[in-house]
Amino acid sequence: MRTSLDDRLQSEIEGFKRDGVYKRLLELQGPQGARVKMAGRGEVIVLSSNNYLGLCAVPEVVEAGRSALVRLGAGTGSVRFICGTFDVHNELERELASFLRFERALSYVSCWNANTGLMATVLDEPDALISDEMNHASIIDGVRLCKAPRHRYRHSDMADLERILKETASARHRFVITDGIFSMEGDIARLPDLVALCERHRATLAVDDSHATGVLGRTGRGTPEHFGLEGKVDILTGTLGKALGGAAGGFTCGTDPLVEYLVQRSRPQLFSNALPPTVAASALASVRYLAKHPERVQALHENTRYFREQLLAIGLKPVPGDTPIVPVILGETSKAIRMSELLLKEGVFVTGFGFPVVPQGQARIRCQVSAAHTKQDLDEALSTIKKVAAKLALI
Ligand SMILES: Cc1ncc(COP(=O)(O)O)c(C=O)c1O
Structure with a gap:
């Protein structure tokens, strides 16, 4: 009615x-x-389309999904920690982490979930969350969910960011988050400056490389590779719904403690079904394809x-x-x-x-x-x- x-x-x-x-x-x-x-x-x-590498229809990628459907069925039937973790999730996470040169990765059903499941999980009232004003809506919503005081710096304005870093010097942790490629303008984050500032102020740097993984860098390892700064970004989130096969799914890469903490506490992990095995398998085939091509x-x-x-x-x-x-x-x-x-x-x-x-x-x-x-x-x-x-x- x-x-x-x-x-x-x-x-x-x-x-x-x-x-x-x-x-x-x-x-x-x-x-x-x-x-x-x-x-x-x-x-x-x-x-x-975000099908930057054209992998949506590559036979290996399609076939990987089809055979996972036959071998593992249509869905996970549960969240990860109850009975929703399949071998293909673990393989995907290992290979993603290794490709992007991080200690560990964790998959989500979308990068939207990866972003909204990150900041609210690892930060709290004593911290400071600092975000570029042009960041993607999923980061904005992730910021809204987080209890840490929020600060927004003018788009790619490093002087403004440094001002905020100085003002928040007494926070327990300062956490800076930026898109790698900004989706409406197509410009690239000023990663060398961001890395230098975060190192100088001992802040954590998180980059959402959704539009950059598979796109930037000689071998598609994203914004860090583009600038020769692999190993200098603390946390990287990304999507499996663009260059990496274009189906759906997202991920967070970071250190072992960070990812383990997300496994334990990130709400989209705990309360929402895992990535369907077919999608995880196609994404895994995409990561392998990209590494070889x-x-x-x-x-x-x-x-x-x-x-x-x-x-x-x-x-x-x-x-x-x-x-x-x-x-x-x-x-x-x-x-x-x-x-x-x-x-x-x-x-x-x-x-x-x-x-x-x-x-x-x-x-x-x-x-x-x-x-x-x-x-x-x-x-x-x-x-x-x-x-x-x-x-x-x-x-
Ligand atoms: C920068 C950025 N982050 C996150 C997302 C969301 O990705 P997903 O479709 O995996 O939720 C997008 C998609 O448009 C994006 O551009």
Whole structure:
């Protein structure tokens, strides 16, 4: 039965539509790849996916999930500590830790859970939790759940961070958390400065490398490898839902005591089922694939360089950077939505983002490049972008 709550929600939804911020869920009818079959549209070029290495549809990754389904069944039937830990979870965690060069790793059903299950578990009132203002929503919610006093520094502003580190000198532990790659801008955290500051002030440094694992560094070991700072980040969280197979799942890497403490006390571990074995097996196959195929990461870097250069050549100004997240700022939300609609009509799938996901006046289309794209895919997408940009008088 509909209540006054439904009436209010419906009227707000109508407002989203009027303001041009209503999100339509487009239905895909085939595997994620450089191109995908979309209901009502046929095949479209995908520039809107976190499938950075194209591993979603790699036969080894798919087959690993299928055989785990047959061997281990559809689900865990329980949380980890009751009877939900399977051999595939332990193997995945060992191999992830070894690949990312940490002592130990722990899987979660999402990086959302990894982040919300981290800070509230290891910090308390005597501590200080210090977060970049542009951090991902899962970190923001993780901060909200934590009892430690919160501090937010201006985006990548190291002077502001140092000010807070000085002000919180009397805290028991200071814990600094940042995205590795920031998902809306595509910029990279200033890791050398963050490491130096955290060392100088004896603070713990945690990096959420969800968009960077498999993406940054010559062999895809993320932001630490990109800067030659492996071993210098204390805690790394990440997702299995982007470059590492793109299914779902997350993880936290750290020292043995940290991870053991999370096993004992992290609430999403204790009160929510473990990662389904099929998903864990596909993620494990992805980690193995990545370890054996660093050329896939290099293909991603090459595609990114090419796509960014060609966008500039057609007269658009992507936010400068080196990552496969390539935003083009258009200003008004309605413009970004209009551009993504026109692109989709022409067979290119790019999502437009407006306020409140990004600040007012900075609405954008966000293109994401993948190693799965061939040069032909990218050229076709670029020529469509050029046509649509000209139609909208952007170039
Ligand atoms: C930086 C960052 N952290 C965490 C997440 C959440 O990851 P998951 O989909 O595994 O919950 C995302 C996903 O968008 C992200 O971009």
